[in-house]
Amino acid sequence: MSNDNQQPQDENKLIAVRREKLQALREQDGPTFPNAFRPEHKSQALKDAFGEKSKEELEEAKNIVSVAGRVVASRGAFMAIQDVEGRIQLYVTKAARPFAKSLDLGDIVGIKGELHKSGKGDLYVQMDEYELLTKSLRPLPDKFHGLADQEMRYxxxxxxxxxxxxxxxxxxxxxxxxxxxxxxxxxxxxxxxxxxxxxxxxxxxxxxxxxxxxxxxxxxxxxxxxxxxxxxxxxxxxxxxxxxxxxxxxxxxxxxxxxxxxxxxxxxxxxxxxxxxxxxxxxxxxxxxxxxxxxxxxxxxxxxxxxxxxxxxxxxxxxxxxxxxxxxxxxxxxPDIKAEALADEAGARQIAEHLDIPLKDSWGLGKVQIEIFEKTxxxxxxxxxxxxxxxxxxxxxxxxxxxxxxxxxxxxxxxxxxxxxxxxxxxxxxxxxxxxxxxxxxxxxxxxxxxxxxxxxxxxxxxxxxxxxxxxxxxxxxxxxxxxxxxxxxxxxxxxxxxxx
CATH class of the missing domain: 3.30.930.10 (Bira Bifunctional Protein; Domain 2)
Structure with a gap:
């Protein structure tokens, strides 16, 4: 089976799994697509306000923030979400692990918790409170390269x-x-x-x-x-x-x-x-x-x-x-065109013909000059x-x-x-x-x-x-x-x- 056919089939399997997860959510109590979470902070605004703070300063300050966005990465104890301003990391607490494992890339979540900085100097929000806001049924693309994908981007x-x-x-x-x-x-x-x-x-x-x-x-x-x-x-x-x-x-x-x-x-x-x-x-x-x-x-x-x-x-x-x-x-x-020829309709037509510019009989000197201008x-x-x-x-x-x-x-x-x-x-x-x-x-x-x-x-x-x-x-x-x-x-x-x- 060709790769062209394999990819849609694999995607369909992933979509089917996500639909099963959505159906399980529908069978639980409460709204499947909740609309009560209100993020109070944006990713870049947090970086601008706290990016220069040290790890120790943030631990002492105990700033509580709330963010919302689309899950775009998951690596061990850390996840990343993307909002309108950019990306910010989340730290998956022990209590949040079952929730994090249930998520798929593309899901939209709301998170509230303390703001900290990792050993590498990256800000992250601790997942003290968390909620799935929208279940994504389609997987995000792995990469965008080549003409075919360019067409899909548009x-x-x-x-x-x-x-x-x-x-x-x-x-x-x-x-x-x-x-x-x-x-x-x-x-x-x-x-x-x-x-x-x-x-x-x-x-x-x-x-x-x-x-x-x-x-x-x-x-x-x-x-x-x-x-x-x-x-x-x-x-x-x-x-x-x-x-x-x-x-x-x-x-x-x-x-x-x-x-x-x-x-x-x-x-x-x-x-x-x-x-x-x-x-x-x-x-x-x-x-x-x-x-x-x-x-x-x-x-x-x-x-x-x-x-x-x-x-x-x-x-x-x-x-x-x-x-x-x-x-x-x-x-x-x-520089090879003479002003006298360009200013004369017969001369201008001869110039255009030399440049392989198709002309209509009804065109006057002005139109012929514009055709030469556009071509050269x-x-x-x-x-x-x-x-x-x-x-x-x-x-x-x-x-x-x-x-x-x-x-x-x-x-x-x-x-x-x-x-x-x-x-x-x-x-x-x-x-x-x-x-x-x-x-x-x-x-x-x-x-x-x-x-x-x-x-x-x-x-x-x-x-x-x-x-x-x-x-x-x-x-x-x-x-x-x-x-x-x-x-x-x-x-x-x-x-x-x-x-x-």
């Missing part, structure tokens, strides 16, 4: 969190990142708002939406691809600074950087332009690194199949972030960099440059070859916006299922008057990937999208 995140403390750290960091952003924006007079996730017209980005049907209204509706147009409606209404930390949904492919639902920060500031937002972004991200990560030197590693580091890169958030246009960045990273520049933007002056053709919501209408006052922010943010001075010319929507409709009619719809109500809002405004979106998932050195977006999503088992 599917069974609850097990992953038990078995891998570093995974818990990633999601604690994610929470702190979001909390910092809220605090920072609130401190800069931004108002947090909520906009619809279910929309009659998907807008604010070029993406393929998820479609559903509302029975009562008898209309098709869309999960939002971005909150942008609603947030700018609020600026029209008089909220000069607004933001939303939102879930967006895009019916597109899966990759190490893409998940069909993802978290974005979008914020809008009236009487500001894209230069103001670049300044704000640089300040916010630098302070975020300092306060949440503890350093402005962010490390990124590449590991081999055995988990060994084979390459390490450091991104410096201390220095001023670089700012360079799309056009100039292409020339910078491709994007992955080489390691240190924090603002790429500016995106072509108007690929920026349907951004304000045209006053000095060069071929481009817009727009930037994208890159670190480590990843796009983290997208921002621009907003288009507040209602007639120009209507024309760009019509151009997007033509693209959609030509077969582009990511092109935008015509949003007549948004045009009407602009006709009431949108003050000069700048807006930006920051991908929270990609930002957390960067800050936690995570190679895949699945590593920073508690429950990533996956094909059903």
């Amino acid at each position: 599917r069974q995140r609850y097990v992953d969190l038990i078995a891998n403390p570093d995974v818990r750290d990633t999601f604690v960091t994610r929470s702190k990142v979001v909390q910092f952003i809220r605090t920072y924006l609130n401190g800069n007079d931004f108002l947090e708002v909520e906009t619809p996730m279910l929309q009659a017209i998907p807008g604010g980005a070029s993406a393929k939406p998820f479609i559903t049907h509302h029975n009562a209204l008898d209309i098709d509706m869309y999960l939002r691809i971005a909150p942008e147009l609603y947030l700018k409606r609020l600026v029209v209404g008089g909220f000069d600074r607004v933001y939303e930390i939102n879930r967006n949904f895009r019916n597109e492919g899966l990759s190490t950087r893409h998940n069909p639902e993802f978290t974005m920060l979008e914020f809008y500031q009236a009487y500001a332009d894209y230069n103001d937002l670049m300044d704000l972004t640089e300040d916010m991200l630098r302070k975020l690194c300092e306060e949440v990560i503890g350093t402005t030197q962010i490390k990124s590693t590449v590991k081999n199949g055995e988990g060994e580091v084979v390459q390490e890169t450091t991104y410096d958030f201390t220095k001023p972030f670089r700012r360079i246009s799309v056009f100039d960045s292409i020339l910078h990273f491709n 520049v994007e992955h080489r933007l390691d240190d924090p960099t603002f790429i500016t002056e995106y072509p108007t053709e690929v920026s349907p919501l951004a304000r045209r440059s006053d000095t060069n209408p071929f481009v817009t006052d727009r930037f994208e922010f890159f670190v480590g070859g990843r796009e983290i943010a997208n921002g621009f001075s907003e288009l507040n010319d209602a007639e120009d916006q209507a024309e760009r929507f019509m151009a997007q409709v033509a693209e959609k009619d030509a077969g582009d299922d990511e092109a935008m719809h015509y949003d007549a109500d948004y045009v009407r809002a602009l006709e009431y008057g949108l003050p000069p405004t700048a807006g930006q979106g920051i991908g929270i998932d990609r930002l957390v990937m960067l800050l936690t050195d995570s190679p895949s977006i699945r590593d920073v999503l508690l429950f990533p999208a996956m094909r059903p088992e």
